[in-house]
Amino acid sequence: MEKELLQEKYPTKEAVTTEIINLKAILSLPKSTEAFMSDIHGEFTAFDHVLRNASGNIKQKIEELFNGQMTPKTQKIFAFLVYYPSERLKIIKSTFNNSDDLKQWYLNTFDDLLELLKYCATKYTRSKVRKALAPEFVYITEELLYGDFTTEDKHKYYAQITDDIINLNSADQFIITLCHTIQRLVVDHLHMLGDIYDRGPAPDKIMDRLMRHHSVDLQWGNHDILWLGAAAGSQLCIANLLRICARYDNLSIVEDSYGINLRHLSLLAEKYYQANPGFAPKLNHQTDKPSKAELDQITKIHQAIAIIQFKLEGQAIDRRPEFKMTHRKLLDKLNKERTAITLNGKTYPIVNGCFQTVDPKNPYQLCPEEQEVIDQLTNAFVNSEKLHKHMDFFMKKGSMYLVYNNNLLVHGCVPVDKDGNLEGLTLNGQLYKGRALFDLLEHNLRESYIYSKQNDDLATDLLWYLWTGPVSPLFGKRVMSTFERYFIEDKTAHFEEPNSYYTLRHEAWFIEKMLQEFGIDPKVGHIINGHTPVKKGRSPIMAEGKMLVIDGGFSKAYQKTTGIGGYTLLYNSYGLQLVTHQPFTTRANAIAQLTDIVSTKRIVEQELARKTVAETDIGTKLKRQVKQLKELLDDM
Numbered sequence: 001m002e003k004e005l006l007q008e009k010y011p012t013k014e015a016v017t018t019e020i021i022n023l024k025a026i027l028s029l030p031k032s033t034e035a036f037m038s039d040i041h042g043e044f045t046a047f048d049h050v051l052r053n054a055s056g057n058i059k060q061k062i063e064e065l066f067n068g069q070m071t072p073k074t075q076k077i078f079a080f081l082v083y084y085p086s087e088r089l090k091i092i093k094s095t096f097n098n099s100d101d102l103k104q105w106y107l108n109t110f111d112d113l114l115e116l117l118k119y120c121a122t123k124y125t126r127s128k129v130r131k132a133l134a135p136e137f138v139y140i141t142e143e144l145l146y147g148d149f150t151t152e153d154k155h156k157y158y159a160q161i162t163d164d165i166i167n168l169n170s171a172d173q174f175i176i177t178l179c180h181t182i183q184r185l186v187v188d189h190l191h192m193l194g195d196i197y198d199r200g201p202a203p204d205k206i207m208d209r210l211m212r213h214h215s216v217d218l219q220w221g222n223h224d225i226l227w228l229g230a231a232a233g234s235q236l237c238i239a240n241l242l243r244i245c246a247r248y249d250n251l252s253i254v255e256d257s258y259g260i261n262l263r264h265l266s267l268l269a270e271k272y273y274q275a276n277p278g279f280a281p282k283l284n285h286q287t288d289k290p291s292k293a294e295l296d297q298i299t300k301i302h303q304a305i306a307i308i309q310f311k312l313e314g315q316a317i318d319r320r321p322e323f324k325m326t327h328r329k330l331l332d333k334l335n336k337e338r339t340a341i342t343l344n345g346k347t348y349p350i351v352n353g354c355f356q357t358v359d360p361k362n363p364y365q366l367c368p369e370e371q372e373v374i375d376q377l378t379n380a381f382v383n384s385e386k387l388h389k390h391m392d393f394f395m396k397k398g399s400m401y402l403v404y405n406n407n408l409l410v411h412g413c414v415p416v417d418k419d420g421n422l423e424g425l426t427l428n429g430q431l432y433k434g435r436a437l438f439d440l441l442e443h444n445l446r447e448s449y450i451y452s453k454q455n456d457d458l459a460t461d462l463l464w465y466l467w468t469g470p471v472s473p474l475f476g477k478r479v480m481s482t483f484e485r486y487f488i489e490d491k492t493a494h495f496e497e498p499n500s501y502y503t504l505r506h507e508a509w510f511i512e513k514m515l516q517e518f519g520i521d522p523k524v525g526h527i528i529n530g531h532t533p534v535k536k537g538r539s540p541i542m543a544e545g546k547m548l549v550i551d552g553g554f555s556k557a558y559q560k561t562t563g564i565g566g567y568t569l570l571y572n573s574y575g576l577q578l579v580t581h582q583p584f585t586t587r588a589n590a591i592a593q594l595t596d597i598v599s600t601k602r603i604v605e606q607e608l609a610r611k612t613v614a615e616t617d618i619g620t621k622l623k624r625q626v627k628q629l630k631e632l633l634d635d636m
């Protein structure tokens with residue numbers, strides 16, 4: 001802060017001294033808990049559950065506090081009240097048949113919740129706890145929380161407060177807000193390492209939830225870029241996004257949640273495409289039950305938008321030779337009959353072909369109806385109010401990477417060659433690699449988002465590059481073999497060669513080098529990635545604990561690969577811990593059966609002494625403020 005501003009804010013010696021004491025007290029508090037999650041892929045209910053149980057932390061705190069006083073079963077019932085207060089209150093209350101018993105239950109529950117809240121609040125200043133309380137209950141909660149119950153008068157006074165809460169019918173609301181405050185205090189800050197969108201059914205609800213979260217940052221994932229790109233007017237992103245929504249039977253997100261009309265696309269699909277097993281949507285058999293007619297329609301839309309995508313990609317590759325992607329132009333490699341394709345000297349038969357709108361003489365040209373459809377869609381995406389609400393938030397809280405408390409947070413990778421040298425992208429004669437590549441891509445993304453009317457300028461094309469380009473840090477593979485996966489049976493043609501980063505990241509020297517590139521002390525820092533599901537039997541902890549991969553498969557489609565339901569990484573004053581979650585079934589089931597999904601917690605790194613706020617990024621800022629205040633005091 002400027003000296004003049006400080007002087008204005010703290011005009012007297014007393015004011016300055018008080019603030020210095022305040023700040024120093026905060027610096028000596030234990031470091032608060034950060035949670036890291038990644039690759040939620042539209043699985044809102046599982047995500048919401050993990051937020052509510054604070055990645056298993058609430059259960060642990062209840063254990064620490066009430067072991068010996070509550071049986072494990074009572075602890076579980078209590079924990080679920082904290083996670084789902086409204087729903088559990090209804091269930092619990094229905095078990096009482098007289099008001100006296102209910103009143104006793106309320107009194108006991110107030111006591112237990114206040115004790116738990118007090119325990120969770122020890123790390124924070126009173127002012128921070130106050131901010132986490134519902135305004136209408138601040139006064140009462142503070143009285144009960146910090147009150148002195150020793151004298152008889154006081155006792156009466158507190159009994160009066162709790163009586164009033166019950167008699168004025170505020171007991172349920174009081175319990176609900178106490179539970180929410182506990183949820184909020186247990187994890188102080190949330191990092192989301194990308195891929196909120198695609199595959200699962202409710203990314204929009206995740207965004208709504210995040211927008212209400214008290215403290216969050218986001219690192220963009222390759223799938224999120226498709227939605228940011230769509231809002232920024234990138235037709236390539238729109239086509240890819242719609243293709244994936246059709247593939248996972250999720251078109252309703254686009255139509256119902258974001259109000260984008262797909263009628264034109266559907267009419268085009270109906271006109272040109274037929275049933276085709278290669279384009280039948282992947283269904284989540286627990287929740288999806290489309291009719292035969294709906295399935296037919298989705299299958300046709302899926303083909304129509306895939307072909308538009310392949311055509312638009314060919315055009316972009318020609319427009320941007322600097323992307324070095326000519327090998328990804330595939331429509332012109334089909335034989336005349338469109339029954340075979342020759343790639344890298346090898347000919348493969350085509351299965352499930354649907355090239356009826358592809359003109360062999362001009363394969364990348366959209367037919368007039370396709371052009372009309374994609375233009376209409378672009379207009380709809382660029383103008384969707386709800387989409388912009390979510391994407392504005394993504395822009396505000398999001399970035400390509402984040403350096404936070406000595407950790408580097410990146411969704412995918414830092415592109416390198418096989419020897420671990422930084423690999424880059426040359427644009428207008430200049431090579432961008434490492435941190436500069438991330439900064440360049442972020443700069444262009446922000447530019448393109450502001451100027452959403454343009455849809456084939458470099459900044460907009462770079463959004464598509466982020467999704468699929470050979471040196472994209474968010475994608476991390478040489479090619480995305482979407483075309484081959486649809487039309488070629490031979491699995492060898494589906495291979496997507498990963499960047500060398502993914503082999504090298506097992507080695508400590510390499511991670512140290514990458515940390516240095518981002519200005520982080522390699523001795524204490526870590527890299528945290530999402531993006532690549534950690535396969536069954538493999539460890540998410542690599543390079544002597546310096547590299548952590550937290551894509552544990554929140555996405556149902558990937559749970560077979562990972563064998564679990566997802567990871568959360570926690571970083572608190574004691575160190576780093578990795579929490580494994582079991583697959584989540586349904587919210588109703590969790591509430592009724594009290595099924596928690598936390599299974600194990602693994603210590604990644606333990607601090608020798610408990611870490612304090614002084615040792616964090618915020619601590620550094622506060623120390624700077626203390627220094628300035630001391631200088632001010634000297635001048636007074």
Ligand SMILES: O=P(O)(O)OC[C@H]1O[C@](O)(COP(=O)(O)O)[C@@H](O)[C@@H]1O
Nearest residue numbers: 195222223247477480481482496531
């Ligand atoms: O599982 P699907 O729907 O076939 O998608 C596979 C595609 O997804 C990708 O893995 C990208 O998505 P992720 O970021 O989730 O890995 C591509 O590399 C691959 O071609």
Ligand SMILES: [Mn+2]
Nearest residue numbers: 195221222531
């Ligand atoms: Mn990803």
